[in-house]
Amino acid sequence: MKTKFECPECKRPVVSRRHKNCQYCGAELPESLLYTKAEIEALNREFTDAQEERKVREKAAEAEEIEKAEKEATQRGTIIGQMFRK
Numbered sequence: 001m002k003t004k005f006e007c008p009e010c011k012r013p014v015v016s017r018r019h020k021n022c023q024y025c026g027a028e029l030p031e032s033l034l035y036t037k038a039e040i041e042a043l044n045r046e047f048t049d050a051q052e053e054r055k056v057r058e059k060a061a062e063a064e065e066i067e068k069a070e071k072e073a074t075q076r077g078t079i080i081g082q083m084f085r086k
């Protein structure tokens, strides 16, 4: 038997198995259609991990940007300094 994830009220596919109610008609969905607590926890953990990873990567990219900008500014400053130095 294949489990169909559809709302028993409006027969539309269940958009989010995290939500207790149908996203279309608001009917309460049977527990069998929803994720179990363990499944939600596993999903949350995965989500957090992905977020953390992205944050770390963004920070690294940002640091690189700043370093690059600082280097450019220093070079520009040196050039301008040389122009005015006599």
Ligand SMILES: [Zn+2]
Residues within 6 Å of the ligand: 007, 008, 009, 010, 011, 012, 022, 023, 024, 025, 026, 027
């Ligand atoms: Zn529905």
